[in-house]
Amino acid sequence: MSYDLAVWDGDRPRDDDQAGSTYDELYARYLGPEDAAVPPTPRIGAYVEALTGRYPDNDDFGGSAWVSTPVVDEASGPIVYLLMTYGRAEEVSAYAAALAHEHGLVCYDPQGECLRP
DSSP states (O other), X not given: OEEEEEEEOSOOOSSHHHHHHHHHHHIIIIISTTSOOXXXXXXXXXXXXXXXXXXXXXXXXXXXXXXXXXXXXXXXXXXXXXXXXXXXXXXXXXXXHHHHHHTTOEEEETTTTEEOO
8 A cells, every 4th residue: 555646847736626637647648658758857856866865765674665666767757656655654745745845846645636735
């Protein structure tokens, strides 16, 4: 079981509905199964590097925060889809959302269909 967040580079949507539409478009274009992966944009790459600096891809003690590693493989173009272990979701998602804000990126919760502050 995982908790997922999407983080992307772009203008902040005006509300959750617009964010959902933008997320659907970005997911279909960059993360859909029929599309080839596109290298992450510099801002997404820097974000993933900072995020995995705090929560590494490989935790030798078996406490990884990530369901899918390396995290950068979940990035394509202007979006990264983060799959966190459910047991660490509260801690990691709060940091991921705050870090996205610091990097000027949008953070969206696809389960709750809402923007993360």
